[in-house]
Amino acid sequence: MKDTSVESVKISAMRQDLVRVLGANKGLNAVIKKEVGDHLSGKRFLILALLVVVTCLGALYVAAGTIRSAVGQSEIDFVFLRLFTTSGASMPFSFLSFIAFLGPLVGLTLGFDAINGERDRRTLSRVLSQPIYRDALINGKFIAGVIVIVMVIFGLGFLVAGFGLMMTGVPPTLDELLRLLAYLILSVIYIAFWLALSLLFSIIFRQTSTSALAGIAMWLFLAVFFSLLAGMVADGLYPVQKDSGTEQVLANSRAEQAISRISPTTLYDEAVSTIMNPSVRTLGPVLVEQAYGAIKGTLSVGQSLLLIWPHLVGLFAATSICFALAYISFMRQEIRA
Amino acid sequence: MRGENNYIIETFDLTKKYGDILAVDNLNLKVEEGTVYGLLGPNGAGKTTTILMLLGLTEPSSGKAMVAGYDAGRNPLEVKSMVGYLPDNVGFYNEMTGEENLIYTARLNGIAKDEAKKRIRQAVERVGLREAINRKVGEYSRGMRQRLGIADVLVKDPKLIIMDEPTLGIDPEGIHQLLDLIKELAREDGRTVLISSHLLHQIQQICHKVGIFVKGKLIASGTIDDLEKQLLMGEKPEIELKAVPDDENLVKLCENLDGVESIRRKNDLLILDCLRDVREDLVRELHSKGYCPVHLCLRGVSLDSIYLRYFRKEGEYEGHFS
Structure with missing residues (x-):
């Protein structure tokens, strides 16, 4: 008898807790609903979404053309993935590089004036x-932003996949679909990082123009200058001359890679090119003797994911830290x- | 949870420091339920900080604020669900219509859809925004925004309404309507209203009690009559008199009245320096001698002069307020 009464007290306490949590979520839901509506109906977002859609469809068109002309000449595999990764002469960027380039801008746009x-x-x-x-306000704003990112990225990914299917007529394998899914999830996390960063700037800076500018400066820094900086630091640590030994060259390139991996942009680029390219088997420097005798082949999805697991964790951590x-x-x- | 008294707001040594600056200094504010309380003070006296602490939006450095029996610092949600706050220069989402803004507020309050619609209709009717409610708030004038702000407060059906400088930047006609509305909210709905302002003659007409707030301290609190007594204690009252017919005998009559020290003439007024408030005796005397008073006024009793005098007593704020 006593036990059941204790149980029932426990249950009623749990129910009270649940009611309290749900009650607190009411405000959160209202914030999310309003913010998603605001984002989707705002002109700012419309402009950016149009830009992204147009460039990505352009990239797809070029890729499909390139693939079609290549089909007769040599045997190509993973046609479906190539839709996303191939660039052509008239359009030097692939779908992948467009998302990598414009994705941060989407994230920044969604958050730069959130609080200020x-x-x-x-x-x-x-x-x-x-x-x-x-x-509830800041959580709601972040969640609303993530929802919009998911809608844009998945919508765009499937749109391109669908058009690509129509253009090439080659159906994707399960392996390819899983890779695409992993790629889209990675992109969402990466853009969410920029959203969290711009949210942070919108809290630190009182002027919306300042926070927007800070976001763009950060984006340029990570996209363009950070890899240069990493090279310079690595050269400072392990200077390489013409007659330097293997050890020194290796140390230099390892240092450069390690430093540039601080940047989420590098993490994302490496992870994406690995997951969308089954032939990428390693990300670090490879010596000739290591490559000697290796059988040419591709990795399975699981193996590719294993290769980029640290990247995925790193990106997730960067996003979480920014939001925290x-x-x-x-x-x-x-x-x- | 409620104590035996019926104070809806009660603060205990409420203190807020920003660095070395003492914004609110050991404030003990008490506001009874169902009254209109005016918190008067110059800009920068700490009024808004106090309000934010009452709402649990800012944490006090020490002391506590009890609102409707809840500690605002510990249970801000309970407090905020009962208190409607109209901030100074209230803002809305410009790209949304007035109604959409109110719906958002209702949602944040967890009010069910049908109930929210009903309340919004009533609130909008009450503040007279029916025609404009489906227009974007960006097109609203300042007065309309203020009225939308009041509708926004009414949607949550609060027990206590806190208004921060509600009359600022509104035309005289708008102020008149606003004050009528506030009176109505208190009298008919039985809500408590706390108004913070530095413009007293506007507030004077509708407040049951006022507190004078200078440099983070409540230096006087009570009804306007109370403040008058507190202030005039130890000071000689002056009486302005005008009576017909205005002749020599009138002056003599006044001089002979018990309690009158001296008489001056200022334009067509007689100024009587008195030892006490002799108005009653004076009128009786005038009446019996066939004089008819047309103007009689105890000086320094309007809230304005009280306010000014309090600041003068403090001596630190002269020239700092408009």
Whole structure:
């Protein structure tokens, strides 16, 4: 008897907790709903989405053309994946490189005025004086952004896949589909990193223009200058001359790679090119003697995933850290301007 | 949870420091349920900070604020569900219509859809925004935004309404309507209203009680009459008098009245320096001698002069407020 009463007390306590959590989520749901609606109906997002769609379809068109002309000449495998990775003479970028390039911009656009925009419009104190927890606002904004990213990336990925099927007529294998799925998920995580970063900037900086500029500066830095910087630092640590030994050259290139892997952009690029290219078997430097005698072949999905697992974890961690920083600074910030 | 008193707001040594600056200094504010309370003070006195602490939006450095029996710092959600807050220069989402903005508020409050629609219709009707409610807020004038702000507060059906500088930047006609509305909210709905302002003559007409707030401290609190008594204690009252017919005997009569020290003439007014409030005796005397008073006023009793005098007493804020 006693046990059951204890149980029932426990259950009722659990139910109360559940009610409280759901009650707190009411505010969260309202925020998510509103933010997704705002994003999708905003002109800013429309412009960017159009840009991304047009460039990606352009890339697809070129890729399909290139593949078609190559089919007769040599035997090609993984036609479906090539739709995403092939570039042509008239269009030097593939679908992959377009997403890698424009994806961060999508993330930044979704978040750069998340909090300081509310401050500017003087809606922050009014919204937070409603019975919601303070973190419901920032969580809601992040989740809404991620939902929109998922919609854009998956929509675009499947759109391109569908068009590609129609153009080439080669159906994908299960292996290829899984690779595509992994690629899309990776892209979502990567763009979510930029969303979290821009959210952080929108909390730190009071002006929306400052936070937008900071986001773009960060994007340029990571996309263009960081790899140069990594090379310079590696050269400083392990200088390589004409007569340097193998050890030195190897150390130099390993250092460069390690440093550039701090950047989520590098992580994403490496991971994506591995998962979408079954013939990529290793990411580090390979010596001639190691490659000697190796049988030419491709990796299975599982093996490719194993290769990029650290990258995936790293990207996820970078996104989480960025969001955690944004969360903490928002919770500590004064509501007053 | 409620104590035996019926204070809806009660703060205990509420203090907020920003670095070395003391924004709110050991504040003990008490507001009774169902009243209109005016928190008066110059800009930068700590009014908004106090309000944010009452709502649990800012954490006090020490002390606590109890609102409707809940500790605002510990149970902000309970407090915020009962309190409607109209911030200074309230903002809305410009790209949404007035109605959409109100729907968002209703959703954040977890109000069911049908109930929300009903409440929004009533609130909009009440503030007179029916024609404009489907227009984008970006097209609204400042006065309309303010009214939308009040509708926004009414949607959650709050027990307590806190308004921060509600009359700022609104035309006189709008202010008149706003004050009528506030009066109505208190009298007919039985809501408590806390108004913070630095414009007293606007607030004076509708407040049951006022608190004068300077440099983070509540230096006086009570009804306007109370403040008058507190203020005039130890000071000699002056009475302005105008009576017909205005002749020599009138002056003599006043001089002979018990409690009158001296008499001056200022334009067509007689100024009586008194030891006490002699208005009652004076009128009786005038009446019996066939004089008819047409103007009689105890000086320094309007809230304006009280306010000014309090700041003068503090002596630190002269020139700092408009």
